[in-house]
Amino acid sequence: KLDLNLVDLRQTVERLALNTPVTDMHTHLYAPEFGDLLLWGIDDLLTYHYLISESFRWSEEEYSRFWSMSKREQADWIWKLLFLDHSPVSEAASGFITILKRLGLDVSSRNLDDYRQALEKRTVREQVDTVMLIAGIEKIVMTNDPFDSAERPVWQSGKGKTDPRFYAALRVDALLNDWPLAVNELQSLGYDVQAEWTERTKEETRRFLSEWIIRMDALYLAVSMPGDFKYPADDHRNQMINQVMIPVCQEQNIPFALMIGVRRKVNPSLGLAGDMSMHADVSAVEALCRQYPNQKFLITMLARENQHELTVLARKFRNLMIFGCWWFLHIESMVEEMTRFRLELLGTSMIPQHSDCRVFEQLIYKWEHSRRIIGNVLADKYEKLHHSGWIVTEEEIQRDLDDMLNRNFWRFLGKE
Numbered sequence: 190k191l192d193l194n195l196v197d198l199r200q201t202v203e204r205l206a207l208n209t210p211v212t213d214m215h216t217h218l219y220a221p222e223f224g225d226l227l228l229w230g231i232d233d234l235l236t237y238h239y240l241i242s243e244s245f246r247w248s249e250e251e252y253s254r255f256w257s258m259s260k261r262e263q264a265d266w267i268w269k270l271l272f273l274d275h276s277p278v279s280e281a282a283s284g285f286i287t288i289l290k291r292l293g294l295d296v297s298s299r300n301l302d303d304y305r306q307a308l309e310k311r312t313v314r315e316q317v318d319t320v321m322l323i324a325g326i327e328k329i330v331m332t333n334d335p336f337d338s339a340e341r342p343v344w345q346s347g348k349g350k351t352d353p354r355f356y357a358a359l360r361v362d363a364l365l366n367d368w369p370l371a372v373n374e375l376q377s378l379g380y381d382v383q384a385e386w387t388e389r390t391k392e393e394t395r396r397f398l399s400e401w402i403i404r405m406d407a408l409y410l411a412v413s414m415p416g417d418f419k420y421p422a423d424d425h426r427n428q429m430i431n432q433v434m435i436p437v438c439q440e441q442n443i444p445f446a447l448m449i450g451v452r453r454k455v456n457p458s459l460g461l462a463g464d465m466s467m468h469a470d471v472s473a474v475e476a477l478c479r480q481y482p483n484q485k486f487l488i489t490m491l492a493r494e495n496q497h498e499l500t501v502l503a504r505k506f507r508n509l510m511i512f513g514c515w516w517f518l519h520i521e522s523m524v525e526e527m528t529r530f531r532l533e534l535l536g537t538s539m540i541p542q543h544s545d546c547r548v549f550e551q552l553i554y555k556w557e558h559s560r561r562i563i564g565n566v567l568a569d570k571y572e573k574l575h576h577s578g579w580i581v582t583e584e585e586i587q588r589d590l591d592d593m594l595n596r597n598f599w600r601f602l603g604k605e
C-alpha cells in the first residue's frame with residue numbers, strides 16, 4: 190500500500206473527492222422515459238426557481254407578467270437581470286456559469302443564443318449520458334408522486350423502471366400535508382377511502398402505498414414537513430405516520446425520509462420560488478427514532494439553526510441517517526460549515542450531500558461545488574492525523590469518500 194506524504198495528501202483527497210462516483214439520493218430529476226418531465230437545456234436552467242426569486246429582487250415587473258411570458262422570454266429576462274445587469278456571484282447564478290464551462294461553451298462570449306444552439310443539437314439521451322459522465326454521477330434517485338397525472342401513466346405502462354441508473358422514491362406529501370386532496374386522489378385511483386379516519390381508510394391507504402412501492406420499486410418513502418411538525422401529537426399526521434406509513438415501511442423494509450422545516454408559499458406569487466425555511470423541533474425526530482428503533486429514518490432539515498442538534502441526535506440513534514445540505518443550505522458557506530461539524534461529530538457515517546436538482550445539467554455544478562468543499566474539509570482532517578503520525582493510504586481515502594458519496598446510503602437501505 191502506498192503511503193502518502195503531506196504534499197501529496199491534499200492533492201489526492203481533492204482528486205478523489207472530485208472523481209468518486211456518486212449516488213445522488215434525492216433529486217427532482219427523471220429518467221428519459223418520463224418525457225417532458227425531464228427538464229434540461231439552457232431555458233430550463235435559467236428558469237430554475239432559485240434564479241426566479243433572485244431576479245425579482247432587481248425588478249418591479251408584475252409577477253403575472255412574468256408568468257405569462259414564454260419559457261424562452263423568462264430565460265432572457267433572468268439572463269439580463271442576473272448575468273448582464275449584475276454579476277452572477279450567487280450560488281445558483283455562478284452554478285449556471287460552472288455548467289457552461291464544463292459543457293465546453295465559451296463563457297466569455299456571454300452569447301445566450303450560442304449556448305442555446307449548442308445544446309439544442311443534442312438529444313436528451315446524449316445530454317443525460319454526457320452530464321452524468323462530467324458530473325461523475327452513477328445513480329440518481331428521483332422524487333415520484335403517483336398523484337401526478339403526468340407521471341402516473343409512465344409507471345402504469347411499466348416504462349418507469351427501464352433505465353437502471355434511475356431509482357424511485359415514493360413521495361407522500363399529500364397524505365400527510367393535504368389529506369382532503371389525498372382522499373380525492375385515492376378515490377379516483379379506486380381506493381375505498383374517506384376523509385374520516387376509519388379502519389377501512391387506513392387499510393386502503395396502506396394498500397395504496399404498498400402497491401406503489403412495489404410498482405416503482407421505491408427505495409424509500411419521502412415527505413417534506415413544515416417546521417411546526419410535532420411528534421408525538423394528537424393529529425392527522427401522527428395517525429398517518431403511526432398507523433399507515435411506519436407499518437408499510439416495516440413490511441416493505443424501506444426507510445422513511447423526512448425533510449423538515451419548509452414553509453410553503455410564503456409569497457404565493459412566486460410559485461415554487463415562494464417557499465421559505467422554518468425552524469423546527471428536532472425532538473420530533475428524536476421521538477420517532479426512539480419509538481421505532483427498527484425503522485430507519487433519513488432526515489434532512491432546512492433551518493441552519495437545527496443542524497447541530499440534528500447531528501448530535503445522529504450520535505444517539507443508529508436508525509437515523511442525516512443527509513444533504515438542503516436547498517437554502519446548499520451554498521458554499523453552509524456546506525463547508527455543516528460538512529465540518531458533521532465530520533467532527535459523526536466521522537464519515539453520514540451522507541454529506543444530495544443535489545435536489547430539478548434540471549439535469551445542474552448535476553454538474555451542484556456536485557462540483559460540493560465535492561470541492563467535502564474534499565477540502567476531509568483533507569484538513571487527514572492532515573491533522575498525519576501530524577500525529579497516523580498515515581492514511583490512498584485506498585483508505587477512497588473508501589471514506591465512497592462511504593460518504595455512495596455506500597452509506599445503500600448500506601442504510603440494506604441494499605449494498
Ligand code: REL
Nearest residue numbers: 217413448461515516545547
Ligand atoms: O423536495 C422538496 O420538498 C424540496 O427540495 C423542493 O420542494 C424544492 O422546491 C427544491 O427545488 C429545493 O431544492
Ligand code: ZN
Nearest residue numbers: 215216217545
Ligand atoms: Zn427536494
